[in-house]
Amino acid sequence: MQEFIEHLxxxxxxxxxxxxxxxxxxxxxxxxxxxLSKTSLKKIxxxxxxxxxxxxxxxxxxxxxxxxxxxxxxxxxxxxxGHLKEGMKVRMKECGVGSDGTAFYYFMPTKA
Numbered sequence: 444m445q446e447f448i449e450h451l452x453x454x455x456x457x458x459x460x461x462x463x464x465x466x467x468x469x470x471x472x473x474x475x476x477x478x479l480s481k482t483s484l485k486k487i488x489x490x491x492x493x494x495x496x497x498x499x500x501x502x503x504x505x506x507x508x509x510x511x512x513x514x515x516x517x518x519x520x521x522x523x524x525g526h527l528k529e530g531m532k533v534r535m536k537e538c539g540v541g542s543d544g545t546a547f548y549y550f551m552p553t554k555a
Contacts, residue, residue: 444471446484451546456538457484458514469516487514489535490553496527509533511550520548527552 450457459468459482461475468475468482475482491513498507507522511533520535537549 444473447471448540448546450484451538452540454537454539456487456489456535456548458487458516459483460485460487467515489513491518491533491535491550493527493529493531493533493550493552495529496522498525509550511535511548518548520550522550524552 444459447457447459459471459473460466461468461478461480461482463480464475464478466475466477473482474480491511494510494512494517496507496509499505507525507527508519509522509527511518511520513535522533532553533550534553535548536551537547539547541547
C-alpha cells in the first residue's frame, strides 16, 4: 500500500480503515479483511499497551524491542529505555522507513 508507506516516510502513522464497516486492515491493505470493501487511511491514537519485550544483542540490530497493542492491532517496535514492564502504557514517538526500506516504530513509556 504505497500511500501507507508515503505517510510513514513523513513520520505519520495512518491506519487503513474500512469505508463500509469501519474494520481495521492490518497488515495494511486496500481491502477490508472482514467485508472486502475499500479502505482509506485514517489518523488513529498512538497510545497502547506493552504486551512483552526483549533485548537483542545481534550485531547491527542491538536494542530493546517489544510487542505493543495499539488501537486494536499489534506492532513490534523499538524502545530507547530498559525501564519497561509488561502491561505498561506506551506511545509511538516516531515511525518511518529506514534506509533499508523497512518500516520502523519507536515507542516510549507514557507518563502515568
